Amino acid sequence: MSNDRSNGTGVSRRQLLGRATATVCGAAIAVAAGTQSAQAGQISPAAAGYQPMPKGDQRCDNCTLFQPPMGCKFVSGEISPQGWCKLYVKRS
Numbered sequence: 001m002s003n004d005r006s007n008g009t010g011v012s013r014r015q016l017l018g019r020a021t022a023t024v025c026g027a028a029i030a031v032a033a034g035t036q037s038a039q040a041g042q043i044s045p046a047a048a049g050y051q052p053m054p055k056g057d058q059r060c061d062n063c064t065l066f067q068p069p070m071g072c073k074f075v076s077g078e079i080s081p082q083g084w085c086k087l088y089v090k091r092s
């Protein structure tokens with residue numbers, strides 16, 4: 001006697017579990033790949049002309065690209081809230 005029972009569709013429970021596991025693993029890999037490409041899309045502080053001091057009233061903590069507490073969507077590494085770079089976009 002087998003543990004694989006058909007559910008009436010000709011597909012066993014074991015086959016369904018295998019397909020579900022493959023789908024979940026595929027989704028996890030896609031999420032991980034998306035995260036890596038986002039990080040790879042960042043540029044270096046030097047390329048962005050980053051400086052750890054503000055430029056007038058322009059500073060990272062009022063830039064739309066700033067990610068508190070010490071990050072930026074486009075510039076890699078630790079970003080000071082008081083910093084500035086050439087990619088600055090005023091938060092509205």
Ligand code: SF4
Nearest residue numbers: 060063066072085087
């Ligand atoms: S000014 Fe904006 S784009 Fe430039 S490092 Fe700061 S948060 Fe990032």
